[in-house]
Amino acid sequence: MDPPAAYGWLRENAPIRRVELADGLPGWLVTRYDDVRELLADPRVSSDATDPGYSLLGAPRMAGKDQSFLRTDPPYHTTFRRMLGKHFAMKRVxxxxxxxxxLVDKTIDELLAREKRPVDLVEHLALPIPSTVLSWLLGVPAEDQAFFNKASEDLLARGNPDVADADERSTAARTEMVQYIAKLSDERLAMDDPGEDMLGDMAKAVKDGTISREAMINSGVTLLVAGHETTANMTALGTAILLQHPDQLAEMKAEPGLRAGAIEELLRFLTIVHLIVVRVAKEDIEVAGQVIPKGEAIIPLNFSANRDDAHYPDPDVFDIHRAPRDHLAFGFGVHQCMGQPLARLELDIIFETLFRRIPGLRLATEAESLPYKTYAPINGLTGLPVTW
Incomplete structure (x- = not known):
């Protein structure tokens, strides 16, 4: 659950470090909290994946207007955030x-009804809840949720050495997912009134020429997978962390007011979205005395930033009393995760309900033997065996 020790060395000795990335492009690793935050807020730092210096770390490039909105800049990016961000507004969430x-109570009812133990909390709690909630927001039919859950699981298996034909399954699942979202998109585009959910809003934007059909499809897949994988991983890893800190878990259960701060500490401590935040310099940028040349990739290591002892005392210690609201687990600046109010709400409901309804919950294996996703750019567990 900890970042590589080399990040600490980099923060001390080479906080802005030029490297060669896996695709052969030059890039700059940024490891200190203040520098990462500064660069993420700098308008000269771009998320435009069509820039030849932007590293996709092996993923294929797409045409500019067909790209997922996550890999675009304002004003085009702003169009999507205004269109979709309202679905994640605090009041609506x-x-x-x-x-x-x-939904959480129903899922835990089914968990408790299972006769065989241990039970895999990833399969039976962490995965189905966020995917179901996202399907509500997008407008995915309820009868298709089982397909979506399975396709999402296969899609995210790429690189998993414990899954037979993981890369082939991932490629096939992505094709299925794209075809499925394309089918839903075309159904909405054929309607006079496409609806008020996220697919409906994107369909209206396609109809008036604001975005392309391909951008609608790619953004739909991105929203489903990104929101599903992140909250599922936070649920599993967060549960594992809390079970390994029983005194703090007992405090959190006894004082419900501590739960919000505990979730922020989990977000900081785990920083699961790792090696996905990529940028490119639109002009020469000086940071911490180092000039990053125009056109070169920037990798702001938010996991390193959130464990920077110059910003957080004893950063490698998990402490629910820290309540760090300024962490960078959701990013920073114009590309900060717009789904964070929903993620916080889901985690709050899940942790409160899970530990209240199953007070004897415990790990069914040693923490050291839990199956971590060491192959993935989003940290997580492939399974979490628990009993009670």
């Missing part, structure tokens, strides 16, 4: 609390 609570 908190109006979903009763429905999400009902």
């Amino acid at each position: 908190h109006a979903m609390r009763p429905r999400i609570q009902e």
